[in-house]
Amino acid sequence: MKASEDSRSLRFFETVLELKEMHSGLGLTLLSVAVLTVPIPAQPVPETFTLNVPDGPISSKSGSSISLLCQVSPTFNIEPFEVKWYRFDEVNKPTLWYKDHKIQEAIMDPRFKGRVSLTGGLERGIASLRLERVTLEDSGEFVCYINNNNWYEKTCVVLAVSVIGSQPVISVAEARGGGQVNVTCSSEGWSPQPKVTWRNKEGTxxxxxxxxxxxxxxxxxxxxxxWLLFSPSESDWLSCIVFLSDEWKTEGRILPVLPGGDYKKGFTVNQVLLVVLPVLFLVIIICALCFIIVFKRKGQIDQGLNVAETKRLIKENPVQSPANQTTSDNKDKLEENPVQSPANLTTTDNKDKPEVQSPANLTTTDNKDKPEGNTVQTPANPTTADNQVDLQGPENPVQSPANLTTTDNEDKLEDLLLGKKVKEEHITTDAKTASLAIRLSQKGKRVQYVKAKDKPDLQQSIHVLGNKGFDSGQHYWKVKIQDDDRKEEKLAWYLGVTKENAQCPLTPQNGFWVLFYEKEVGLHVYVDSVKTPTRQTTPTTVCVFLDCDKHTLSFYDADSGSLLYTFNDVKTTDTLYPVFSPGKRDPQPLKIY
Structure with a gap:
């Protein structure tokens, strides 16, 4: 009985201690919140101070944003002080320089312009460096330097940038004996060196x-x-994981069987498609060729019958000249077999009777098939055109310029490119050059405007450069402006080329040769810094053609083949890079072919 009472007493005291710890933790949390939210009263400036920074390296992923912490101790207002951040071995090229209550941008390192700011609050003694769109080249030591003319301190912060590599590519090859396969997993573009793990369907x-x-x-x-040796019967699929940490990793999966292999699961869907699709494609091509051959032969037979029938009518029913139309016999013949002029031909006549050509269409005379005196004569042109009948049938209309279709224009554009022996450039975007408000797809082919939360649009230009530059030869690439399945119209965009370090405004004088579109204005360019309208059309796909040797840049409507505009004086010794802009405040993306 006493032991039971002692046990209950022990549990009671444990409960009391737990409640006390919970209340203590809650009180500490409330105290921390109060300290952070209550403004720090103005503190006198001490004669000396120290700097607090992280003990070890700060890790960041390429393309993300990071803050490098730097804080004075004791805490006081450092707004009147000089704050400088610079790379360890580049003191004369500051990453960021704050002095006289403002950022001194004149001598800042151009690699960091537009990507750095101070964060944390100078009035609270915090001068942390905010770095946007981190790249692998940003790795290394950054120096935090704070000076008040009487005392200064500096210390280093190490930034370690990690780059996530490509999606793993997995392949299967036959192994020698044992019923196993050799499975290979490859991935590239990592920093630092990643680790590789293989797992089966169960996660083992x-x-x-x-x-x-x-x-x-x-x-x-x-x-x-x-790579490893694997027995296909051990699991339904294999997983290859390449990673730097639990958060930074990529994964690929594969069914580890060979095409045509006699395994438990038989043929996979991919294996069946690899066999069926080529056969189906070949059958479609053969059917298309047969249809074209039959159609052409039928057209030739119909045209031959039309020519023979026309010759027979001309022989049997000659058209008399005005001088010969005096006898009643001739009048009767003309009434029985009238040859109608173009003004008398109706839609019904054209459908029911073979067409006898008007004088304007008759160009050559077949004297071998017609007796003298029986030709179709007019005062202006006494000749007949048997060959013209072949060209004027319903299957071979003579088209006027107004009848030219989109296909004709496309052929003209393709002929231009083929005549110059120009191959289409496969361009992706360079993420390092992207504006803050631009989101890129993983492959760099899709460019979209995305407004940052709680941040106004401060940038004058919203664009990204291509991954290739050109300084000689001819090159072209295509950009999809508007998808056919999208009902919303794209409000704005611009395309063209630019020099690598060109500055705003976006004019040829500053190294920008671009074609703009705005819904209220239409297509336009800048000539001598003046906005100049071009053709009033809204293309869905634009072809950009750069001729570095002739110093020209042309824009074509890739759907109709029509020329939109040409810059004839693109002269520069610098390398030119493609530039793509999805437009400000327009969520619809551009797609690069």
Whole structure:
């Protein structure tokens, strides 16, 4: 009985202690919130101070944003002080320089312009550096320097930038004996060196016979390859995971069977498609060729019958000249077999009777098939055109310029490119050059405007550059402006070329040769810094043609083949890069072919 009472007493005291700890933790949390929200009263400036920074490196993923912490101790207002951030070995090229209550942009390192700011609050003694769109080149030591003319301190902050590589590419090859296959997993573009893990469908890690090889390119990025021997019956699929951490990783999966392999699951869907699709494609091509041949032969037979019938009518029913139309016999013949002039031909006559050509269409005379005196004569042109009958049938209309279709214009554009022996450039975007309000797809082919939350549109230009530059030869690429399945009209965009370090405004004088579109204005360019309208059309796909040798830049409507505008004086010694803009405050994307 006493032991039971002691046990209950012990549990009671434990409960009391737990409640006390909970109340203590809650009170500490409320106290922390109060400290952070209550403004710090003005503190006197001490004679000396120190700087607090993180002990170890700060890790960040390429393309993200990061803050490098730097805070004075004790805490006081440092707004009147000089604050400078610079790379460890580049003191004369500051990353950011704050002095006289403002940012001094004149001598800042151009690599960081538009990407850096101070954060944390100088009035609270915090001078942290905010770095946007981090790149691999930003890795290394940054120096935080604070000076009040009487005392200064500086210290280093290390930034370690990680680059997430490509999606793993997995392949299967036949292994020698044992009923196993050799599975290979490759991924490239990593920094630092990643790890590789193989797992089966159940999530169990596979380590038997695994080998890994790493190679580093000139930019310091690592490519990794791993392979292992695997029995296809062990699992339905394999997973290859390449990772730097639990958050930064990529994964690929595959069914580890060979095409045509006699395994438990038989043929996979992919294997069946690999066999069926080529056969189906071949059958379609053969059917199309047969249809074209039959159609052409039928047209030739119909045209031959029309020519023979026309010759027979001309022989049997000659058209008399005015001088010969005096006898009643001739009048009767004309009444029985009238040859109608173009003014008398109706729609019904054209459908029911073979057409006898008007004088304007008769160009050559077949004297071998007609007796003298029986030709179709007019005062202006006494000749007949048998060959013209072949060209004037219903299957071979003579088109006027107004009847030219989109296909004709497309052929003209393609002929221009083929005549110059120009191959289409496969361009992606360079994420390092993207504006703050631009989102890019993983492959760099899709450019979209995305407004940052709680941030106004401060940038004058919203664009990104291509990954290729050109300084000689001819090049062209295509950009999809508007998808056919989208009902909303795109409000704005601009395309063209620019020099790598060109500045606003977007004019040829500043190194921008671009074609603009705004819904209220239409297509326009800048000539001598003056907005100049071009053809009033709204293309859905634009072809950009750059001729570096002739110093010209042309824009075509890729759907109709028509020329939109040409810059004839694109003269520069710098490399020209494609530039793409989805337009400000327009959520619809551009797509690069």
């Amino acid at each position: 890690e596979i380590t038997n016979g695994q080998e890994v090889q790493n190679t580093t390119d000139s930019q310091g990025l690592v490519s990794v390859s791993s």
